[in-house]
Amino acid sequence: MQNFIFYDFETSGLSSAFDQPLQFAAIVTDENLVELERVNIRCQIAPHILPSPYALHVTNIHPEQTVEPSLPNPFEFAQTLQEFIAKWSPACWLGYNTIAFDEPMMRQMFYQNLQPEIFATQMNGNTRLDVMKMVWATHAETPDALSWPIGDNGKTSFKLDRLAPANGFAHANAHDALADVEATIFMFHKIQLGTASLFAKLLRAQEKTIIATELKSYLPMEITLRFGGNPPRTYQGCYCGTSKSNSNTIGFADFDLNDAAELARASEHEVTDLIEGSPKKIRTLAVNKSETFRWIDQPTVSMLEFCEAVKNSADLRTYVSQALSERYEERDEANLEIEEKIYSGFYSIPDKDLLFEFQKTSWVERVSIVNSFDDVRLRQLGRRLIAFYAPELLSREQQNSLKEFLANRWSPSLEKVPWTTANDIWSSLGELGTKIEMEAWVEFYETRIKSAEILKT
DNA sequence: GGGGCAGG
Numbered sequence A: 001m002q003n004f005i006f007y008d009f010e011t012s013g014l015s016s017a018f019d020q021p022l023q024f025a026a027i028v029t030d031e032n033l034v035e036l037e038r039v040n041i042r043c044q045i046a047p048h049i050l051p052s053p054y055a056l057h058v059t060n061i062h063p064e065q066t067v068e069p070s071l072p073n074p075f076e077f078a079q080t081l082q083e084f085i086a087k088w089s090p091a092c093w094l095g096y097n098t099i100a101f102d103e104p105m106m107r108q109m110f111y112q113n114l115q116p117e118i119f120a121t122q123m124n125g126n127t128r129l130d131v132m133k134m135v136w137a138t139h140a141e142t143p144d145a146l147s148w149p150i151g152d153n154g155k156t157s158f159k160l161d162r163l164a165p166a167n168g169f170a171h172a173n174a175h176d177a178l179a180d181v182e183a184t185i186f187m188f189h190k191i192q193l194g195t196a197s198l199f200a201k202l203l204r205a206q207e208k209t210i211i212a213t214e215l216k217s218y219l220p221m222e223i224t225l226r227f228g229g230n231p232p233r234t235y236q237g238c239y240c241g242t243s244k245s246n247s248n249t250i251g252f253a254d255f256d257l258n259d260a261a262e263l264a265r266a267s268e269h270e271v272t273d274l275i276e277g278s279p280k281k282i283r284t285l286a287v288n289k290s291e292t293f294r295w296i297d298q299p300t301v302s303m304l305e306f307c308e309a310v311k312n313s314a315d316l317r318t319y320v321s322q323a324l325s326e327r328y329e330e331r332d333e334a335n336l337e338i339e340e341k342i343y344s345g346f347y348s349i350p351d352k353d354l355l356f357e358f359q360k361t362s363w364v365e366r367v368s369i370v371n372s373f374d375d376v377r378l379r380q381l382g383r384r385l386i387a388f389y390a391p392e393l394l395s396r397e398q399q400n401s402l403k404e405f406l407a408n409r410w411s412p413s414l415e416k417v418p419w420t421t422a423n424d425i426w427s428s429l430g431e432l433g434t435k436i437e438m439e440a441w442v443e444f445y446e447t448r449i450k451s452a453e454i455l456k457t
Numbered sequence B: 001g002g003g004g005c006a007g008g
Helices: A053-059 A063-067 A074-088 A098-112 A131-141 A160-166 A177-194 A196-204 A208-216 A260-264 A268-276 A301-311 A314-327 A349-360 A363-371 A376-389 A396-410 A422-435 A438-456
Strands: A004-011 A021-029 A035-042 A092-095 A127-130 A221-225 A233-242 A249-254 A282-286
Touching: A004 A053, A004 A098, A004 A177, A021 A074, A021 A098, A021 A177, A035 A074, A035 A177, A053 A063, A053 A422, A063 A438, A074 A098, A074 A376, A092 A098, A092 A177, A098 A127, A098 A376, A127 A131, A131 A177, A131 A196, A131 A221, A131 A233, A160 A177, A177 A196, A208 A233, A208 A249, A233 A282, A233 A301, A233 A314, A249 A314, A260 A301, A260 A314, A268 A282, A268 A314, A282 A314, A349 A363, A349 A376, A363 A376, A376 A396, A396 A438, A422 A438
Parallel strands: A004 A092, A092 A127
Antiparallel strands: A004 A021, A021 A035, A221 A233, A233 A249, A249 A282
């Protein structure tokens, strides 16, 4: 009944805001993992991005391939991806570490290319899972179900390119998008075979409404989390409030670290400490990140009493709600780059209608649409797209300001910037040394960086 | 929240 879409991006680097996908691979299956379709597509790099040499090296993409004229540009690539999502909707979208990496990467691609639905994999009945989180839960709960490879540091490694082979997958070309998708399906299936009842619970986590409903009915729940390089650990506790500013952010009171009666009559100040102190007696968690939340099969009497006490303390929920929303209010919008404003508000309805029009029409029409957006982010991103893909429609002055933008990106006056600069390129190439075809790579980057400089004058 | 996960 439900289809899965296992997918993976290969990208120009690790930053969702300042890098971009270069390849998308996906395998659509039915609920029994019978394959229905597979896709594997690539795209050109956008004019303002320098691909990280390390990224190209691990993904085995030659620099020249990123500017191959026969490939779609990112704007067209984003359109193709939206069509693919719509074609299979509703489905469950999943991959390996997709919640923290590929999903933000995809949203940025949609945002920066003026797609109306930047949250497409979470809308219209689509849901999300993350196989890496499922692997963590398996490690914590039923470790015998899988084999656990040891990494270079002597600790269990959860990297896909180690885990899949250790469990019997012939991972011939790891870090190729499609090969990694197959490895992910393999791991997903292994978890299903090895630990059927846990697997069934973990599948429920794809529905944020299910998770939120269970939490908010004060059931004793558990979740497996991993911090840093530590082994994943299961935490048991109870929902204790929702952030005032973000309905997806909740407080989760740990059974082992709290006394229920004390918690129920804690002051506002004490609750803030429980949330912000160390160890976190109340954890800040999200219901929309496909966490491994699940109910506890046989809760003890004291767990049930704990939940009852929390349920009966409206004050606790109010304080938690307040403290959670205060935690993330310190960002200064003024100094953010346009890419970093992706979550600075939803589009108005008229803007959204214009975005649908923008996608369908010609570049000439797009120029006038860009000027009528309410949202300044859309005007800025729209101008950028026209400069990238229809520069002939710009005045000489506008073309020059684009060149200036490129020069500032690649040779910034600030020392630390969150994107790949010319200096980063030269030092990375030096570090990669004989692992790459040095002359060809240097030539590529020199040409690309110089082109921005020449244009500048 | 810190330590260096895991993703390219």
